Amino acid sequence: MGSYIPSTPEEQKEMLSAAGFDSFNGLFSQIPESVRLSRLLDLPQGLSELEVRRKMTAIASENKVFPTVFRGAGAYRHYIPAAVTRITANETFLTAYTPYQAEISQGILQSIFEYQTMICELTGMEVSNASVYDGANAAAEAAAMCRDRGRTTVYVSAASHPDTIRTIRTYAFGADTQVCLVPEKDGATDASALKDLLEQDKTAACFFLQQPNYFGTIEDAAALGEIAHAAGAKFIMGCNPISLAVLKTPAECGADVAVGEGQPFGMPLGFGGPYLGFMACKKAMMRRLPGRIVGQTSDDAGNRAFVLTLQAREQHIRREKALSNICSNEALCALTASVYLSTMGPDGLRAAAEQCYSKAHYAAKKIGAVKGFELKNQTEFFHEFVTACPNVQKTLELLERHGILGGLPLPDGGLLWCVTECNFKEEIDRLAELLEEAEQE
Amino acid sequence: MNLPEELKYTKSHEWVSYLPDGSAKIGLTDFAQKELGDIVFVNLPQEGDSVEAGAAFADVESVKAVSDVYCPVTGTVQAVNEELLDAPEQLNKAPYESWMVRVGDISKTEELLSAGEYLTFLSGKEGD
């Protein structure tokens, strides 16, 4: 059995006696007998480290690691530089608590300040928080930020990730408010439907748009944002972070709040988490931004110092009047994103984004040329796109046999493909050949 | 203790100044600002909001606390002192110049204290 308890039985006896007890049992005298567990838990026997490693490794091997991935839909395989993995494994970064004690936590605080700066640079926004749980949660928190007085209804593009829509709906159930889906047409958000819906509603709090959207389409965000603003609603953009290197920034599109799923910035797929919810906004909304924010100040001697600031917005001070309950966030993932962005640098990040774009377009051309796999939409796209598929199950099984995770099956029978800088030309060519094969079978 | 004679006071440490048109400016007393310490932000209502006597209409933040500010009158907010949003330290530096809101259409007023009565109230508190 493994244990991390240092005390020997002799020491335990000595400590018990020093504390005025004669047995472990006495320590729990406060707990009424009626709720004491009178048996051992029904758990397996504890294991040595070697046994645990064998067991966990065996469980891991029940998963299939696909050498080639053409699937995204909210979780993306990008290259993770070695520096990112190694630097963020530092034990102090890993085991530190939230930096409430500023003097002993300057390093963590500075890393968050640097992260906030990078998120602001990418989005064009003026204030970033220190992170929330993930992209879907960030979208729900952003919607909550925009609810104000009579304006409570949240409009969400139907071309958003289904998990994001579902999360916004769940949060609206909590807040007893309404969510209205703005229909999608031919792979993009239907602007005239948005206009019609908003024109009839004086309770519109905000409009959430995913960019690029769930189907990969680059939306005309600025125009959609204008429609939202004209109706007195705030405009939230949920952005793919890699695409921010090359696409118009949320600020350039007129967004009030920019959020997104930061996983592509150095976090592994990890079966869905931990990921990183990033959130940034215009200065006017700073006090409504949930979560921790690091600010710069100085100490008595004039040294530059960093602190958690604007804390009186937060739950530990404002309690039931806080706008959000968030406490723990995704700090280590935010650090991972900072190290990723610093390792890639401006040129590296732009190259990653441009390669995603070029390779996705190359792949779309190759796949779209296979009979039965025509592109479904004629819209501009970033690194994801939808094709038809004559036989989804047969196709995906064939690809799986060749170590390829194919596009994600959509409810309408299409496949949602994703191509990143990790997909080499030969893989894309091979994919197209296999699809030909699947079609001919 | 700085307690201008011409103002009225509440037991929850707000001051009230009646204007000739019947409206009232409301702020925090010198005692309140000292108790709160350095004020770093103030949340104010909006013009046109209804306020109710005895209910919180604003809050003030220090670094590690937030405190409600209670309205001594029922009425409608006619003006808010937006300068405080950028310079909350004014509430510490000049509490009686730093009015927070001006309330009109006053229909109900809580029991208000004179400067002398408020001073007596405060000296009773110190013994607590």
Added chain:
Amino acid sequence: MNLIFEESRAGRGCTILPACDVPETALPQQFARKAPLRLPQLSENDLSRHYSALAKRSFGVNDGFYPLGSCTMKYNPKINEEMAALPGFTEIHPLQPAHTAQGCLKVLHLAEKFLCEITGMDEMVFQPAAGAHGEYTGLLLIKAWHHSRGDQKRTKIIVPDSAHGTNPASAAMAGYTIVNIPSGPDGCVDLEALKKAVGDDTAGLMLTNPNTLGLFDKNILQITQIVHEAGGLCFYDGANLNAVVGVARPGDMGFDVIHLNLHKTFSTPHGGGGPGGAAVGCKSSLAPFLPVPRVAEHDGKFYLDDNRPQSIGSVKSFYGNFLVIVRALTYLLTLGKEGVPQVAENAVLNANYLMALLKKRYQVAYDVPCMHEFVLSLQDLKDSCGVTAMDVAKSMQDLEMHPPTMYFPLIVHEALMIEPTETESKETLDRAAEALLELYEKALANPEAMHRAPERRVIGRPDEVEAARHPVVKYEYDS
């Protein structure tokens, strides 16, 4: 030290990606970013040193004693990290077909099974990412349960005044009004106050047991009964489970819904503030409302079940902070049935031992045997020499110890809340006690020096007022 932006030099960088091997396609101008992309440009060596310097200016459990009350800063085992880094877990796409992700689903299944047994719950999910997120999820279950019975009038959640701030904040987000009830003179729930507070508008009660004073509420069965009889449900905040894990189970205390912080009791690291991991468990009557997707089993194969029409939906994407759950499972497999209760036994022993040593000089807020943590009140010290809980906490930093939680719970004046955890040795506790006792004498002899602490960290006390009044929240480039 410099910010990474100040270290940046145009033209430097790391070589990560090859040239593009397909014909390049240019993004049409109307979609293109206009703002410059200002990110740091550093060599890999400089980058590595920058972050090493940041780590040196921080303090982790690996650096020293970390008795932060209510945070359970126990040792984070290395094997957990290695298992969470296995490519068989890290390289799995969350939307892979279930037959290719049986190992991941088994992790979720086993963690659910073990943690249900530990807590006395019937079902458990891991989707919430942290404690507060788990509280929120649990409250939505309570809301959905009442609604499913056509009972919309229950709009209030009862929270004791000793609760963590997340409790009332989570309840407010779930659409509830909060009824705060005062603690009794013994620091526990005042039964009479509770009886007065409950009614046909009570949706439920949120309770931490042991509470934030480190006291186990001996009336727990009566408390949950009072709430149930009023038609409400009981939510267990698992923040302090470390005190009773393997010794008593929330399910046996009458709780209907619980959340657990995997990053407290189950040894996953705090990461400088996150990611955490939460589990939300419930009795079977509430299970239909759990977030989707749920892990289910059919013919020995696991799959994800999205078809749960009564579910509250989702509180985030996918299935939770999966790699955190891998760490917690590794820990549970290591400890096993005998090891789990030893955690509670030694956590409670260490707390009582340290309390006994400190009682020689310090005033304990509630002078009774504690559970995994205890609260000191430094009001007497402050009255006698002006040295505050903050001063003592800051002085501890100079002694290579992380300070305890300060000024919490709110009902104790000048509070220092100390939780040593089970993974600290007797010598560490002896040294900490000695240091704290010396600080007490120093406070009396030389209070001025205490106000100046810390003096041996990279900065002195920062000007938090200035930071809040004039927020500077990002680096400003010279443009």
